[in-house]
Amino acid sequence: MTVDGPGALESPAEAAFAQEVASGEPILEVRDLIKHFPLTKGVLFKKQVGAVKAVDGVSFDLMQGETLGIVGESGCGKSTLAKVLMNLEPATGGSVKYKGEEISKLSGAGLKAVRRNIQMVFQDPYTSLNPRMTVGDIIGEPFEIHPEVAPKGDRRKAVQDLLDVVGLNPEYINRYPHQFSGGQRQRIGIARGLALKPEVIICDEPVSALDVSVQAQVINLLEQLQGEFNLSYMFIAHDLSIVRHISDRVGVMYLGRMVEIGSDLEIYEHATHPYTQALLSAVPVPDPAARESRDRIVLTGDVPSPANPPSGCRFRTRCWLAQERCATEVPLLAVPAWLSGLAAHESACHFAAERGETTPGEQSESG
Numbered sequence: 001m002t003v004d005g006p007g008a009l010e011s012p013a014e015a016a017f018a019q020e021v022a023s024g025e026p027i028l029e030v031r032d033l034i035k036h037f038p039l040t041k042g043v044l045f046k047k048q049v050g051a052v053k054a055v056d057g058v059s060f061d062l063m064q065g066e067t068l069g070i071v072g073e074s075g076c077g078k079s080t081l082a083k084v085l086m087n088l089e090p091a092t093g094g095s096v097k098y099k100g101e102e103i104s105k106l107s108g109a110g111l112k113a114v115r116r117n118i119q120m121v122f123q124d125p126y127t128s129l130n131p132r133m134t135v136g137d138i139i140g141e142p143f144e145i146h147p148e149v150a151p152k153g154d155r156r157k158a159v160q161d162l163l164d165v166v167g168l169n170p171e172y173i174n175r176y177p178h179q180f181s182g183g184q185r186q187r188i189g190i191a192r193g194l195a196l197k198p199e200v201i202i203c204d205e206p207v208s209a210l211d212v213s214v215q216a217q218v219i220n221l222l223e224q225l226q227g228e229f230n231l232s233y234m235f236i237a238h239d240l241s242i243v244r245h246i247s248d249r250v251g252v253m254y255l256g257r258m259v260e261i262g263s264d265l266e267i268y269e270h271a272t273h274p275y276t277q278a279l280l281s282a283v284p285v286p287d288p289a290a291r292e293s294r295d296r297i298v299l300t301g302d303v304p305s306p307a308n309p310p311s312g313c314r315f316r317t318r319c320w321l322a323q324e325r326c327a328t329e330v331p332l333l334a335v336p337a338w339l340s341g342l343a344a345h346e347s348a349c350h351f352a353a354e355r356g357e358t359t360p361g362e363q364s365e366s367g
């Protein structure tokens with residue numbers, strides 16, 4: 001795949017591949033995942049007065065070999081979701097299964113084995129690499145915890161091979177992070193993520209801090225590595241055009257919940273959730289004629305606090321379609337029975353419909 005404009009359609013071969021991937025086995029099964037951060041008051045006697053509901057009942061599958069994009073505005077819980085999946089933060093509730101095994105129930109060797117198989121690439125290549133360590137030590141550090149992957153005598157060679165795989169000169173092994181550009185540092189971060197030969201890599205905004213000219217190179221490298229090592233990716237970003245380029249499926253988050261999920265074609269061309277439609281209407285369009293003919297949906301009102309989300313549908317305070325039912329009944333993420341074709345994918349809206357269409361429910365409530 002090459003980098004093309006945000007509006008470009010995928011080829012029939014790519015669509016067929018996405019279909020094939022999506023019908024495979026799930027490698028991660030996430031159900032009703034919850035992460036609440038307690039809000040406390042008092043200095044000596046801390047009393048819990050509430051909770052930031054950063055992730056509040058998220059369910060999805062990550063299929064073997066696929067790339068699942070996760071989009072949503074800043075603060076909607078994407079990074080928290082990644083950290084809970086990585087076991088960097090304990091979940092408040094819900095279930096995460098890796099190849100059918102519940103991660104939260106594992107300990108000792110079992111947990112260590114799963115940790116090895118799920119790795120993360122972070123957003124900021126400037127702060128995520130220790131400036132006092134050489135590139136060789138940074139990339140080889142995971143071998144200290146998992147010496148079985150590369151015994152001591154083989155490590156230098158293993159690190160040099162990893163540098164080569166991510167397109168860096170293996171002779172740079174003794175250099176320090178400050179001697180590299182942003183794009184090269186992200187390559188170092190990716191090499192480190194690959195060191196333990198994981199099956200899943202969670203990329204949290206991996207190119208957001210990079211120059212636009214470098215972003216495409218890093219994305220192309222991630223795609224090339226996916227094919228080479230049969231990796232499954234969760235690709236988190238707020239930039240919808242980058243997510244479309246790399247993803248087979250896309251999930252949209254709002255205030256700690258998944259509001260819509262489907263193939264990239266279903267989400268980008270047949271979105272049925274008003275929030276997704278608003279996000280898409282704000283994506284820059286390179287073609288001036290197309291730009292003029294498109295109506296932009298301007299969202300009014302601030303994003304509510306995740307410590308005190310609206311009742312019913314969390315999007316209702318900013319939704320132009322909201323009705324009484326939206327305040328009392330939580331819309332579940334499911335395929336709406338009244339939709340067909342590419343519009344028939346999971347959407348958490350009582351009145352899910354493609355832009356410009358109305359739903360039977362909407363007509364009956366307003367009529």
Ligand SMILES: Nc1ncnc2c1ncn2[C@@H]1O[C@H](COP(=O)(O)OP(=O)(O)O)[C@@H](O)[C@H]1O
Binds near residue numbers: 053072074306
């Ligand atoms: N350690 C923490 N303690 C308290 N609140 C947190 C913590 N980490 C994240 N949050 C809050 O959780 C919400 C989701 O944050 P985050 O997952 O970073 O969102 P995103 O990655 O989508 O920008 C935000 O309101 C954020 O302030």
Ligand code: SF4
Binds near residue numbers: 314320331351
């Ligand atoms: S459930 Fe109601 S408030 Fe929520 S997105 Fe749908 S129409 Fe809007």
Ligand SMILES: [Mg+2]
Binds near residue numbers: 079080
């Ligand atoms: Mg984040």
